[in-house]
Amino acid sequence: MKQTFTSPDTKGYYGKFGGAYIPEMLHRNVEELQSKYLEIMYEKGFRDEFNALLKDYVGRPTPLFLAERLSKQFNTNIYLKREDLNHTGAHKINNAIGQVLLAQRLGKKRIIAETGAGQHGVATATVCALKGIECIVYMGVKDIERQAPNVARMKMLGAKVMPATSGSQTLKDATNEAIRDWINNPTDTHYVIGSVVGPHPYPDMVARFQSVISEEVRWQLKEKTGSELPTHVVACVGGGSNAAGAFYHFLDEPQVQLVAVEAAGLGVNSGHSAATTQLGTAGVLHGSKSIVMQTEDGQVVEPHSISAGLDYPGIGPLHAHLFDSGRGKFLSATDDESVQAAFNLCKLEGIIPALESAHALAGLNQLQLKEKDVVVLCLSGRGDKDLATYMKRMDA
Amino acid sequence: MNRIEQVFKNKNNRVLNVYCTAGYPKLDSTLQVMQALQEGGADLIELGMPYSDPLADGPVIQHSGSIALSNGMTIATLFKQLKDFRKTVTVPVILMGYMNPVMQYGFEKFCADAAAVGVDGLILPDLPQYEFETEYGVIIKKYGLDFIFLVTPETSEKRVKELDALSTGFLYAVSSSSTTGNDKDFGAVETYLQRLKNLQLKNPVLVGFGIKDKQTFESASKHSNGAIIGSAFVKALENSSDIKADTKRFIANVLS
Numbered sequence: 001m002k003q004t005f006t007s008p009d010t011k012g013y014y015g016k017f018g019g020a021y022i023p024e025m026l027h028r029n030v031e032e033l034q035s036k037y038l039e040i041m042y043e044k045g046f047r048d049e050f051n052a053l054l055k056d057y058v059g060r061p062t063p064l065f066l067a068e069r070l071s072k073q074f075n076t077n078i079y080l081k082r083e084d085l086n087h088t089g090a091h092k093i094n095n096a097i098g099q100v101l102l103a104q105r106l107g108k109k110r111i112i113a114e115t116g117a118g119q120h121g122v123a124t125a126t127v128c129a130l131k132g133i134e135c136i137v138y139m140g141v142k143d144i145e146r147q148a149p150n151v152a153r154m155k156m157l158g159a160k161v162m163p164a165t166s167g168s169q170t171l172k173d174a175t176n177e178a179i180r181d182w183i184n185n186p187t188d189t190h191y192v193i194g195s196v197v198g199p200h201p202y203p204d205m206v207a208r209f210q211s212v213i214s215e216e217v218r219w220q221l222k223e224k225t226g227s228e229l230p231t232h233v234v235a236c237v238g239g240g241s242n243a244a245g246a247f248y249h250f251l252d253e254p255q256v257q258l259v260a261v262e263a264a265g266l267g268v269n270s271g272h273s274a275a276t277t278q279l280g281t282a283g284v285l286h287g288s289k290s291i292v293m294q295t296e297d298g299q300v301v302e303p304h305s306i307s308a309g310l311d312y313p314g315i316g317p318l319h320a321h322l323f324d325s326g327r328g329k330f331l332s333a334t335d336d337e338s339v340q341a342a343f344n345l346c347k348l349e350g351i352i353p354a355l356e357s358a359h360a361l362a363g364l365n366q367l368q369l370k371e372k373d374v375v376v377l378c379l380s381g382r383g384d385k386d387l388a389t390y391m392k393r394m395d396a
Numbered sequence: 397m398n399r400i401e402q403v404f405k406n407k408n409n410r411v412l413n414v415y416c417t418a419g420y421p422k423l424d425s426t427l428q429v430m431q432a433l434q435e436g437g438a439d440l441i442e443l444g445m446p447y448s449d450p451l452a453d454g455p456v457i458q459h460s461g462s463i464a465l466s467n468g469m470t471i472a473t474l475f476k477q478l479k480d481f482r483k484t485v486t487v488p489v490i491l492m493g494y495m496n497p498v499m500q501y502g503f504e505k506f507c508a509d510a511a512a513v514g515v516d517g518l519i520l521p522d523l524p525q526y527e528f529e530t531e532y533g534v535i536i537k538k539y540g541l542d543f544i545f546l547v548t549p550e551t552s553e554k555r556v557k558e559l560d561a562l563s564t565g566f567l568y569a570v571s572s573s574s575t576t577g578n579d580k581d582f583g584a585v586e587t588y589l590q591r592l593k594n595l596q597l598k599n600p601v602l603v604g605f606g607i608k609d610k611q612t613f614e615s616a617s618k619h620s621n622g623a624i625i626g627s628a629f630v631k632a633l634e635n636s637s638d639i640k641a642d643t644k645r646f647i648a649n650v651l652s
Contacts, residue, residue: 011526021495023452023521024546025570027555166458167448179451186550284495284522285449297470298500299448 005251005318005327006207012200012288015324017317020199021284025183029191030199030287032106037201040105041098041208053097054212057130058087062213064220064376069348076369079230080351080379081217083242088123090354090381091210091242092194096123098209100131103190110134110189114178116143116171116238117308117356118150119381120194125159135159138177140170143308150385168302171312175286195239196316199287203244203316210245217376218249225374232367234259235378236359237330238274238310240319242380247328257329260319261363263305264332274303275332276315277323285314291323306335306389307355309381333362339393341365342383354381355389399488399516400542400565403439404600404621411622412613412650413440413602414629415492417460418477419469420446421633426477427484429633432640434487436647441485442519442624445471445493452521456627460634471501475509482514490544490565492519503532507539517542517565528562544568549588553595560597567599569620571606589619613650625650 005014012018012034022030040046054060062082071078083091096113103111111128113135115121121137128135137154141163144151154161162181167173175193182191196203196210218228233250235243237260250256265273273279276291283292285300293301293313305311315323322328333341341361342353353361357380369375383390403411416429426443433441446461446469453461471493481489491510498506498520510518518541523532528543536543542565547556549572560567569592571585585606592601603616608628616623629646636642 019527020524021522021527022524024551024559025452025548027548028550028552166455167462172449176449176451180454183452281500283499287451287522292496294496294500296500297472298497299465300496 005322006248008200008204012204014318014321016282017288017290017320017324018200018203019289020287021289022199022287023183025186026179026199029182029186033205034201036106037102037205040102041205046101046105050098050101054094058093058097059085060212061216061220062086064217064224066224067349070345073348074364074369075371076373076375078364078375078377079221079224080377081213081246083213083378083380084351084353084357084382088119088126089384090119090123091213091245092120092123093126094212094245095194095206095209095241096120096127096192099190099192099205100124100127100133103192104131106190108188108190110136110185111192112136112138112178112181112189113192113194114138114171114174115194116140116174116311117385118143118147118154119309119385121159121161122150122153122157124192124194125154125157128159129157136162136181138162138164138174138181140164140168140174142169143171143174147308147385170302171308172300179286195241196244196318197239197286197288197314203288203318206241207244207248207318210241211248213242213245213378214247214249217246221374221376229253229256230374230376232257232259232373232375233378234261234360234363234375236261236310236356236380237315237319238263238312238356239314240316242378244316244318246376246378251327258322258327259329259331259363259367260322261359262330262332263307263310263359264334265304265306267334268332272304274305274310274312276313277330278332280313280315288317290317290320291315306338307359309354309356310359331363331366333359337362337365339390342390351379352383353379354383355386356380398542400440403488404566407439408600408621410617411439411600411602412437412647413442413622413624414438414647415442415444415624415626417444417446417457417464417630418474419464419467420460420630421463421636421639423467423469425639426474427481428639429643430481430485430489432643433647434485436644437651438487438647439622440488440490442490442492445474445491445497447494447497450494454627456630460630471497471506475513478513478515488516489514490517490519491515495520495522504535507535507541511539511541515541517544519544519568521546525559525562533562546570547592548572549584556592556595556597560599563599565599566621567597567601568624569601569603571603571616586615586619589616593619610650610652
């Protein structure tokens, strides 16, 4: 397979990044996925079921909304891709449906997932409830405490939430625990990874399931502007699944500027940040070679972001390649800038964005946008889960 | 003939390899533990380099790694501790760890420094076959280090043969598809080991994961060349006030 931005080589590499750095105990499961994922994903019966669920269950296509007052503020044209209007409130469900359907075709009876903020956990629990499949979600003890509403949602949906007590007790440790579960249950279990991270084929598979975002943007934009191509696509990046989906059908259109906004936390150099491309170096995390935030000794460090969904010390290998090759422009926004951008969107457009998506909005301030520019911004999720954080900031 | 070959030449059954974590239980206990393992009768030592995200390890070994890291253990510190270890330790020593810290240290520099202090081989469970063949294997060989691949009951016969061909020193047979420190039914394990034996591999086979005492060591040895004990020994050192005595007692119980 020829390597392009939209598909890695046969070993899962995008440029220098990717691969499958996994212990032998995972080899059979990962190899099974590698050899079957494309065939299953593009089989007609699968496409039909996937597309029908996206339409009738998730509510796709999601609107592409011209945010007029926000556009006026920046003296340009800003379209919001409303992934927040999906069932369960974020883009995560696109991938969860795809992977659960794929797991069924592989004959798997048990689904495991990791979650940080809880959005991917809720999406996976939702699809498992719909399909009547056992679902176990690993979540760091610290995240269980700070994301109580999503823990309650997962439980109500019938998922078992397993606390990850090792290491720093957050998303990276929940991922470790989920991988260990998969090692210990090699035959009946599928691991639904929530982002474009993990060993090959996960980064490519998740990007393809999320690519429905940019597939819709192209025809929606054509209807609205007469051209399928915007000048900019802006998205937040933690692991990078909504960005991968929003960029996907523009990756090989060099005139479209792809803008990824990472979480700077308290500031890139504050020691409390999650801006992986600025602070990280090449390394291996969770089964792929990418850019990783780590100490000089190669120990993975605990990042910080106000947004639990961006609070991850790595980045998907596709994004590492976009950064390394210069195809993508990488910005970062602090906690404060993102909260301000969220309040700004509420005031101007009547939309409460997720803290993750607020980082993409904050990134707009750093772009020199022209009047004729057409900017598509992926509003990856809604902000209901973040109300407690927003309220604290409003009072302050 | 290197040290690992020598071990299997002298003894092709009941070879005991014991895992310990560098910098655990105390930063400076690494060498003391290794010496005690040798005195107690371990044939090989697998020395674990602690990592923040050890995917293939269970909770006991991960916990020991966390303690070692908070003790201040790093790869650079470990090589300082090992500088003169060959003056007192003669058994083969295999470094076990994960790719990320090794890459960060510099893969070639790591191999060079390991060979210079007298390390015999490497186990890096997340270094895949493809990357070994295309990039890293040649560096490992350049410094005369053995590289030991893992196989599991899920590994196909064809793949076992490929990994055996690439391995030198011995082949590490994971007793069941699980992380370290897990209990599994040993009956199924015996069938699997017998299957490996029938493949007539070029390397000796040591069995790891779930080996914790005399009984499991004996069962594993029945169908292989020996076994690797990890979590059970790490646990035995957890609250040790006399590392030497506790290590010797542990080994004596296994070999009794």
